[in-house]
Amino acid sequence: MKVLHILGSQGMGWTGGIRATLASLAQTRLSSWVEFQLVTQDQAKDTVKSWQPDLLVLHRASSWKGIPDLLTWKAKARILIEHHYSAGFEQHQVPSTWRFRAMLRLNYRLMDRVVSISEGQQHWLESARLVPPEKVRLIRSSRNLDPFLQVPEKANSDELFTLAAYGRFTHQKGFDRLIEAVRLLPIGSVQLLLGGQGPDERSLKTLANNHPHIHFLGKIDDVPGLLSRCDAVVIPSRWEPWGNVCLEARAAARPVLVSDVDGLTEQAKNCGIQFQSENCQLLADAIIQMIQASPEQRKSWGQQGRFSAAQAWDDYVDAWEQVLREFK
Structure with missing residues (x-):
């Protein structure tokens, strides 16, 4: 079975890189x-023609402009x-909800499956009636977490409490x-x-x-090294369909503070604190x-996070296998 992954023109980045994950x-x-192959959308036309894949897997953002490609690939x-896209994205970035949803419905209609990367995102897709529930599958995002699972638990210290954030x-x-x-x-x-x-x-700055x-700190090449230095990780995103930073923090046994949006909400259960995403004072209070x-409480949060992340990669592979076997 030939599976061709298609990214945006410049590829896509998340911590560790989607290329590395795939x-x-x-x-x-x-x-x-x-048999997997990975190309950008600029390379897709020639590759589809020459390689003749059985399955196209699109990782790029849906748009009106991209619809003609879907009709020709x-x-x-x-x-x-x-x-x-997610409920948080729609809230913060979309001036015309009906036009945005019309674009998504048309793109999704051209797909055999639409994969959500979190339960929160899946709920939004289905409750907004963007795609029929029978066409939706859930594959929670992940990556190889071995370097994060090896980060030592944070020892108690009299040093200044250290928060890490990155992205x-x-x-x-x-x-x-x-x-x-922090300034408050x-x-x-x-x-x-x-x-x-x-x-x-x-x-x-x-x-x-x-x-x-x-x-x-500038660009972080050693994320596990950064996490080993901190007492907790904060993810203050306005929207986050999933949030691999939270997954990495959990795997590193660090308690998390997350804004109550999209996929972050389900990740933070029993391993940290949630706060209302638009209120700086509530973040300061958190x-x-x-x-x-x-x-003891912070250690418990960290241990619960590590436990919840320990099988994330295996679950990711299992979910991919289930979806791919539908087309074998």
């Missing part, structure tokens, strides 16, 4: 009966992995609200290690205003709650 998937037991079946510096990730929340707290109560790069970097305990939690 390469790992291709090395699992699925390789005994599935020929294969026995098509699957769309919905990495991009692309964009409006979606909510780092502006995180910085504002007394100096010396917490330090923030903020890793990443992106278009909002200059404005975020301006907002931090040389705060003595907000540290910009940080204080995390700091004031007993070491």
Whole structure:
């Protein structure tokens, strides 16, 4: 069985990279009966023609502009992995709900399956009647977590409580609200290690205003190393269909603070604190709650998170196998 994965023109990034994740998937037991190939949408036309795949798996964002490609790329079946859109995205980024939903319904109609990457996203897809429930499948996003599962549990320390946050510096990730929340707290109560790069970097540094305990780390090549330095991880996203940062933090046995949106909500159960995503003061209060939690409570959150993440990769492979066998 030939399966062609199609990404956006520039590929896609999440922590660790979707290319690396799909390469790992291709090395699992699925390789005994599935041949995978990965291209960008610019390369797709020629590859579809020359390789003649049985199944197209689209990882790119749906759009009006992309519909003609769907009509010309020929294969026995098509699957769309919905990495991009969610209830939170719709709330924050969509000026015309009816037009946006019409575009999605048309794109999804051209698919044999639509794969949601979290229960929260699946609920939105079905409750908004964007796609018939019988066409939806759930594959919770994952990656190979071995380096994160090997991060030692955080030992108790008298050092300043350390929060870590990392990702692309964009409006979606909510780092502006995180910085504002830290600035609301007394100096010396917490330090923030903020890793990443992106278009909002200059404005975020301006907002931090040389705060003595907000540290910009730049691009993070060793994420497990960063997680080993912190007491907890904060994910303040405005929308997040899934959120691999939360998955990585859980695997590293670090308690999490997450905004109550999309796929983050289901990930944080029993392993941290949730806060209302639009309120900086509530985020500041959640940080204080995390700091004031007993070491035993934080350890319990971390252990619960690691336990919940330990089988994530195996579950990911199992879910892929179930979907692919529908087209074998």
